[in-house]
Amino acid sequence: MNVKTEIPVYDINNFREYKTQGLVASRFGHYAKAHAHLHSPHRHSFYHLVFFSQGTGHHHIDFKQFEVKPSSMYFMIPGQVHSWSFASEPDGYIINFSKDYFSNFLSNNTYFHNFSVFSGIADQQVIEVDEDTAAAIVESFEDILKEGAVNGLLRDDLVRSLLLQIFIRAERASGHKIEVTANSYNHTIFRNFQKLIAEHYTTLKLPKEYAALLYITPNHLNALCKDIMGVSAGELIREQVILEAKRLLINLDLSIAEVADKLNFSDHSYFIKFFKKHEGITPEKFRKSNILQHGK
Known part of the structure; x- marks a missing residue:
């Protein structure tokens, strides 16, 4: 990005990868090669999740720097500014989903308020997971990608359920206590x-x-x-x-x-x-x- 321009805002419709009802799911290595904007400061109008299976470098979220390494996860909410810089070739998984992706699936429209990883506070949105948790999360990502290749019965609902499993496993790994009184x-x-x-x-x-x-x-x-x-x-x-x-x-x-x-x-x-x-x-x-x- 030429830093003399205003920070760009990307909408989920800017992306052509596997997408259904406001969802983009991809392997990160492929995604990173296809989208050069990753390396310059930018914003999204959607939620954003990355899990790394390999790679090193740094991730800047709202001008704070975090290390990129295997089994690390990064969550972003709409409007945050971020950029990536890699010292070695990255791979893993990326999920983008729109603000209303879960609106017809969850009756509680404040459900994500329970998760510190969606707090919008950068220090709470970067976590490392242990080997067992990483294996379970990778399995869920692979199942999401498989669903993208078929049009099975209730595919979108299954993908949403798999995503919720990832969120919950990540929240448990974060060490932050889920605020069960978020609707108080x-x-x-x-x-x-x-x-x-x-x-x-x-x-x-x-x-x-x-x-x-x-x-x-x-x-x-x-x-x-x-x-x-x-x-x-x-x-x-x-x-x-x-x-x-x-x-x-x-x-x-x-x-x-x-x-x-x-x-x-x-x-x-x-x-x-x-x-x-x-x-x-x-x-x-x-x-x-x-x-x-x-x-x-």
Whole structure:
């Protein structure tokens, strides 16, 4: 990717591999050779899962770097920015599925909220599995690929069931406790808070503004954020602003002042101070370091 362009967003319909009702399933080696965009920062409008059986290198998720190695798994949710760099030839499996792929299969439309691997928090979306778990996951991937070659009875439902098995095995291997109370009152509020941040981070910067939209007190919002995520509501808002700033800084056609303006900072010098305070470097230095990592 020419880093002077905006980060591209790929839709599942951009891909021609085995696809049925919003699903793409492929061996990763074939997929990587067919899609050069993997090596440059990009986003998806769909969910994305990769399991490596071989290969080494690095994976950047929302500007955090993770190691690529056999028996490692990577989960992505729509909107996250990522890129790959490989030191040796990779292989394994890749699954892309649309936001509504499970909508007619699961009665609980918040089911994925139970899984830390779909949290959108990069550190929780990269896991390593043991030998037995890897063998079971590989078997499920192979069965999915076999189903893609035939049009058997209830094929799509079987594929969805196999995918759910992979998610559950991965979640168990992650060591994170599945949050069985994800549909509780506080968790519902927290998920709504996350959605509101994603929608209004440029205009609403204070926890009390979000608390008002959620019809709760700022203290209640702060308490549930600390209980669920271990950080304050204000920190979650700032993290979203910083992440979006990084995504904008990738675009060299935008000046630092224009990035600040898009994030609704009235003074670009204040934006520079804000960014440096929370990242330890200036926006310009972040931009230059990103060019060294991804520039062509």
